[in-house]
Amino acid sequence: xxxxxxxxxxxxxxxxxxxxxxxxxxxxxxxxxxxxxxxxxxxxxxxxxxxxxxxxxxxxxxxxxxxxxxxxxxxxxxxxxxxxxxxxxxxxxxxxxxxxxxxxxxxxxxxxxxxxxxxxxxxxxxxxxxxxxxxxxxxxxxxxxxxxxxxxxxxxxxxxxxxxxxxxxxxxxxxxxxxxxxxxxxxxxxxxxxxxxxxxxxxxxxxxxxxxxxxxxxxxxxxxxxxxxxxxxxxxxxxxxxxxxxxxxxxxxxxxxxxxxxxxxxxxxxxxxxxxxxxxxxxxxxxxxxxxxxxxxxxxxxxxxxxxxxxxxxxxxxxxxxxxxxxxxxxxxxxxxxxxxxxxxxxxxxxxxxxxxxxxxxxxxxxxxxxxxxxxxxxxxxxxxxxxxxxxxxxxxxxxxxxxxxxxxxxxxxxxxxxxxxxxxxxxxxxxxxxxxxx
Amino acid sequence: xxxxxxxxxxxxxxxxxxxxxxxxxxxxxxxxxxxxxxxxxxxxxxxxxxxxxxxxxxxxxxxxxxxxxxxxxxxxxxxxxxxxxxxxxxxxxxxxxxxxxxxxxxxxxxxxxxxxxxxxxxxxxxxxxxxxxxxxxxxxxxxxxxxxxxxxxxxxxxxxxxxxxxxxxxxxxxxxxxxxxxxxxxxxxxxxxxxxxxxxxxxxxxxxxxxxxxxxxxxxxxxxxxxxxxxxxxxxxxxxxxxxxxxxxxxxxxxxxxxxxxxxxxxxxxxxxxxxxxxxxxxxxxxxxxxxxxxxxxxxxxxxxxxxxxxxxxxxxxxxxxxxxxxxxxxxxxxxxxxxxxxxxxxxxxxxxxxxxxxxxxxxxxxxxxxxxxxxxxxxxxxxxxxxxxxxxxxxxxxxxxxxxxxxxxxxxxxxxxxxxxxxxxxxxxxxxxxxxxx
Numbered sequence: 063x064x065x066x067x068x069x070x071x072x073x074x075x076x077x078x079x080x081x082x083x084x085x086x087x088x089x090x091x092x093x094x095x096x097x098x099x100x101x102x103x104x105x106x107x108x109x110x111x112x113x114x115x116x117x118x119x120x121x122x123x124x125x126x127x128x129x130x131x132x133x134x135x136x137x138x139x140x141x142x143x144x145x146x147x148x149x150x151x152x153x154x155x156x157x158x159x160x161x162x163x164x165x166x167x168x169x170x171x172x173x174x175x176x177x178x179x180x181x182x183x184x185x186x187x188x189x190x191x192x193x194x195x196x197x198x199x200x201x202x203x204x205x206x207x208x209x210x211x212x213x214x215x216x217x218x219x220x221x222x223x224x225x226x227x228x229x230x231x232x233x234x235x236x237x238x239x240x241x242x243x244x245x246x247x248x249x250x251x252x253x254x255x256x257x258x259x260x261x262x263x264x265x266x267x268x269x270x271x272x273x274x275x276x277x278x279x280x281x282x283x284x285x286x287x288x289x290x291x292x293x294x295x296x297x298x299x300x301x302x303x304x305x306x307x308x309x310x311x312x313x314x315x316x317x318x319x320x321x322x323x324x325x326x327x328x329x330x331x332x333x334x335x336x337x338x339x340x341x342x343x344x345x346x347x348x349x350x351x352x353x354x355x356x357x358x359x360x361x362x363x364x365x366x367x368x369x370x371x372x373x374x375x376x377x378x379x380x381x382x383x384x385x386x387x388x389x390x391x392x393x394x395x396x397x398x399x400x401x402x403x404x405x406x407x408x409x410x411x412x413x414x415x416x417x418x419x420x421x422x423x424x425x426x427x428x429x430x431x432x433x434x435x436x437x438x439x440x441x442x443x444x445x446x447x448x449x450x451x452x453x454x455x456x457x458x459x460x461x462x463x464x465x466x467x468x469x470x471x472x473x474x475x476x477x478x479x480x481x482x483x484x485x486x487x488x489x490x491x492x493x494x495x496x497x498x499x500x501x
Numbered sequence: 502x503x504x505x506x507x508x509x510x511x512x513x514x515x516x517x518x519x520x521x522x523x524x525x526x527x528x529x530x531x532x533x534x535x536x537x538x539x540x541x542x543x544x545x546x547x548x549x550x551x552x553x554x555x556x557x558x559x560x561x562x563x564x565x566x567x568x569x570x571x572x573x574x575x576x577x578x579x580x581x582x583x584x585x586x587x588x589x590x591x592x593x594x595x596x597x598x599x600x601x602x603x604x605x606x607x608x609x610x611x612x613x614x615x616x617x618x619x620x621x622x623x624x625x626x627x628x629x630x631x632x633x634x635x636x637x638x639x640x641x642x643x644x645x646x647x648x649x650x651x652x653x654x655x656x657x658x659x660x661x662x663x664x665x666x667x668x669x670x671x672x673x674x675x676x677x678x679x680x681x682x683x684x685x686x687x688x689x690x691x692x693x694x695x696x697x698x699x700x701x702x703x704x705x706x707x708x709x710x711x712x713x714x715x716x717x718x719x720x721x722x723x724x725x726x727x728x729x730x731x732x733x734x735x736x737x738x739x740x741x742x743x744x745x746x747x748x749x750x751x752x753x754x755x756x757x758x759x760x761x762x763x764x765x766x767x768x769x770x771x772x773x774x775x776x777x778x779x780x781x782x783x784x785x786x787x788x789x790x791x792x793x794x795x796x797x798x799x800x801x802x803x804x805x806x807x808x809x810x811x812x813x814x815x816x817x818x819x820x821x822x823x824x825x826x827x828x829x830x831x832x833x834x835x836x837x838x839x840x841x842x843x844x845x846x847x848x849x850x851x852x853x854x855x856x857x858x859x860x861x862x863x864x865x866x867x868x869x870x871x872x873x874x875x876x877x878x879x880x881x882x883x884x885x886x887x888x889x890x891x892x893x894x895x896x897x898x899x900x901x902x903x904x905x906x907x908x909x910x911x912x913x914x915x916x917x918x919x920x921x922x923x924x925x926x927x928x929x930x931x932x933x934x935x936x937x938x939x940x
């Protein structure tokens with residue numbers, strides 16, 4: 063699937079922030095790179111980008127990106143970019159795309175999640191026409207009602223499109239699936255003095271050749287001015303919550319803090335795996351402190367462990383924000399978490415043993431370590447089975463464990479915490495084994 | 502897919518062993534149940550069984566089996582079973598099967614692995630003809646050369662079939678994929694006084710309507726007399742080796758012993774999960790012995806742990822032999838193994854600590870426990886990644902760990918064993934993390 067991206071505009075309402083709007087970085091990744099990565103995740107494998115303002119800078123960036131992603135990216139310059147609307151940019155790419163096959167069309171200044179593009183691709187395009195992803199959620203808080211292009215539909219046919227529509231039932235997301243018929247429609251509109259993409263869509267709609275594909279609930283937004291940029295950035299960070307398999311402590315305590323940290327980290331060159339390793343090092347340091355006698359060391363170790371646990375959320379967040387998610391990264395993080403857990407609990411065990419001078423503390427510590435481990439060991443299988451049954455998923459994981467250690471350390475109750483973890487973690491593992499038995 | 506199974510014969514050469522040949526149990530499972538379960542695994546979902554000798558007993562058994570497996574099984578009696586050959590049994594089921602669609606045809610006294618049936622189904626059947634699974638391995642040790650039906654082929658066409666063929670290039674496995682054309686061919690053969698299935702196949706072959714599907718290397722055998730029965734049973738047990746992901750100790754030491762045990766266990770009502778639990782209990786007992794002082798307790802615990810490890814192979818073996826493999830069973834076994842490992846190592850740690858009166862033994866024990874755990878935790882992911890790269894798979898697992906504990910216990914070297922396990926297991930985990938990094 064080919065993908066055409068319009069990146070010619072100046073973005074005058076944002077000019078102060080970057081020399082070129084497509085190169086404006088949001089959470090560390092330029093807008094044009096976000097568009098290309100989203101389309102690639104949805105299945106596009108060849109890109110044509112139309113440049114205009116600051117063409118050379120955009121072209122240089124795309125040259126590097128093409129190598130980084132191992133994906134072909136051509137650029138086409140639209141010399142007319144300053145004196146015409148965006149339809150002219152589409153026409154500039156005609157010779158690269160007019161091979162009879164359909165292609166995706168995106169705007170460089172729109173953030174779009176891959177699933178939205180996937181919905182459009184799945185719906186398909188009418189022969190000799192185009193399909194537009196339309197958001198029917200008229201209350202979408204990410205949409206600027208004064209600036210958005212409105213759409214009126216009859217079933218899945220578009221009957222009218224334009225910024226000034228008084229009656230409308232959806233918004234133009236800027237994501238199209240086109241056939242080469244679009245080029246002819248653009249030529250016709252041009253002959254009548256209209257050079258906007260909407261004018262061509264309007265003509266195809268009049269012929270019943272413009273399909274609307276509903277994408278309500280999917281994430282998209284148009285980054286047009288400073289306010290929209292701030293909204294979009296906030297939305298990217300907000301999307302990091304809730305979706306993951308967070309436990310209660312992660313959701314209500316760690317995640318809000320780690321997102322703040324990630325907000326800053328995405329602007330640096332720090333990689334997710336580096337964050338995983340640094341968080342692991344902090345945990346080891348905390349474990350080391352546990353070996354020291356006295357409450358002060360215990361409390362400091364508990365706080366440090368909790369800090370490491372918060373930081374441990376950042377690797378995944380940065381990975382998601384920067385399209386750096388990898389199977390290996392997730393695995394490395396999980397393995398390091400297991401080591402960190404074990405070292406923390408061993409340190410706590412040693413502390414409790416030395417402070418109480420009771421060998422039973424070693425037994426409590428052993429049971430806490432094995433229980434914590436088994437809980438992680440059974441998590442995937444248990445989740446899979448519960449999901450298959452449509453049951454609710456209760457997460458008793460690392461976030462809770464570390465938080466309990468923190469509280470216990472502050473209260474100087476190392477031994478009690480070990481017994482608590484030993485009891486709860488092993489009981490939950492046993493419960494999982496029993497609950498899944500009938501499946 | 503419907504499946505017809507012929508179970509009318511008397512099996513006079515086996516009569517002493519069971520009142521009815523189809524009900525003869527091999528490794529705890531009657532032959533007719535093996536045929537039905539194999540076909541079901543390959544995709545059959547409706548069964549018609551032709552009975553003759555001891556029809557009532559077979560029918561009663563199938564009634565219960567149908568309920569147990571939740572699969573429809575009809576029976577048809579062939580009153581003529583004693584005075585005609587097996588083609589007449591096929592004709593007896595005609596009214597149940599003659600709906601224009603193809604169906605599988607198996608012999609109740611043939612052992613067949615599901616993959617062989619799958620090969621036949623994948624190859625398909627010629628319109629108006631039949632397809633026969635043919636084994637081209639003329640040196641197959643499971644075949645009785647005096648009794649087998651021989652096949653001569655021209656490409657994938659069968660050109661001759663019969664017991665007495667002088668020139669042949671394959672054996673009739675007794676697994677057919679038929680169209681209703683077979684019934685007409687049987688009628689015609691009957692009119693000429695021949696009532697065997699081979700006679701009908703011969704007629705279809707003469708018309709170029711009999712396809713041979715090569716299944717060389719797949720497991721099948723005909724259980725016709727006492728010698729064949731013994732061969733078949735041995736083959737079932739032999740198949741338990743080598744295929745699994747056994748480590749070196751499991752392969753060369755534990756497996757031969759556990760197979761002997763399983764040979765006996767399959768004749769009882771013991772379930773695989775019961776074996777898993779019993780083996781776990783033995784490990785706990787061994788762990789308890791480690792807490793006692795002195796070499797005798799240490800050595801006894803080591804031996805007991807090794808026994809538990811051997812027995813731990815039986816659950817999977819019984820499950821395979823009795824078609825009892827389940828996702829849950831495998832998971833339960835893995836979780837219990839992790840607990841058993843941890844308790845054994847904790848016991849050994851305690852022993853070493855008390856004998857040496859050195860607190861460093863606790864550190865060694867902790868590292869051994871965490872290392873063993875991480876090795877199991879990373880095993881699936883590592884194996885998956887190595888398989889994806891086509892690399893060889895090296896198994897350093899539980900079998901080796903328990904064997905090292907045994908050797909260490911016999912040599913009274915508890916502490917050295919802990920350090921060895923701690924070092925090797927953690928180093929291997931680290932190696933896995935590094936090796937997989939580039940993938």
